[in-house]
Amino acid sequence: MPPLDVSLLVTFLALVETASFTRTAGRVHRTQSAVSAQLARLEALLGERLFERSTRRVELTPAGERLLPHARAVVEAASALLARFRDGAVEGDVRLGCPEDIAASDLPAILAAFARLHPRARLHVRCDFTLHLIEQFEAGAFDLILIKQDPEHRLAGARLLRPEPLAWVGPAAQVAAPPRGVVPLVLAPSPCVYRARALAALRAHGLVGDVVLASPSQAGQIAAVRAGLGVTVLPERHVPADLAVARGWPPLPEASICLLAPERPLAAAEAFACLVEQQLRAA
DSSP, rough: OOOOHHHHHHHHHHHHHOOHHHHHHHHTOOOHHHHHHHHHHHHHHHHHEEEEEEEHHHHHHEHHHHHHHHHHHHHEEEEOOOOOHHSOOOOOOEEEEHHHHHHHHHHHHHHHHHHOOOOOOEEEEEEEHHHHHHHHHHHHHSSEEEEEEEEOOOOOOOOEEEEOOOOEEEEETTSOOOOOOOEEEEOOSSSSSHHHHHHHHHHHHHOOOEEEOOOHHHHOOOHHTTTTSSEEEEEGGGGGTTTOOOOOSSSOOOOOEEEEEOOOOOOOHHHHHHHHHHHHHHH
């Protein structure tokens, strides 16, 4: 059996995420023809067609779906192996800022992995709203920040990690019908990307959003929604099983989760940036 080139799987995963040969070429630093050639090599090696391609879309075939979790595991293992040998001596402090909901949902596993890979590095994490994080990053308070962004107005230098589709969420009875008039809302205080998205979506449909409770904690918002105080906006992946996603409500433009780092980060910060980029894109 011929050896498997891990770079083929890296390109495969990039194409899964971007659904675009053009964007994949930019991400893996190759030409579009080189990306096509890599995909052809991988398909020949596996004896399966991995993507259905048309002029408008690129979609996984059943064989591609089967390959996806294995490709992620191999690429993650290869990255961890290289990091162990290349960066074993990484040391120093990493000052990370991120929104509270990302810290609660995504960071624990990443922080644990980083501690295993780089035991001589130390992480210091502080949570805040995106706009505050950007201000503090520009003032030199952080080495790296994870932020929520408008995909069409991304901050210069911000690395896209993944899209974040949003949903109106509430008790099933409260979101069963389209909203009318004044809509009671449970949101974060300003400045918050999700809050801005919610209020703008309602205004665009002639509705008024009344923020009856503002909490910086996603857990606090969900508790208030469960109590029937109002409806909130959450990432689709964070919707609790006991709450419902509204159908027929004004559409919410998705957000993006991005990483902001200086042009030349210190070794420990760069090591963490590579790990968080890998983990969140895979997620």
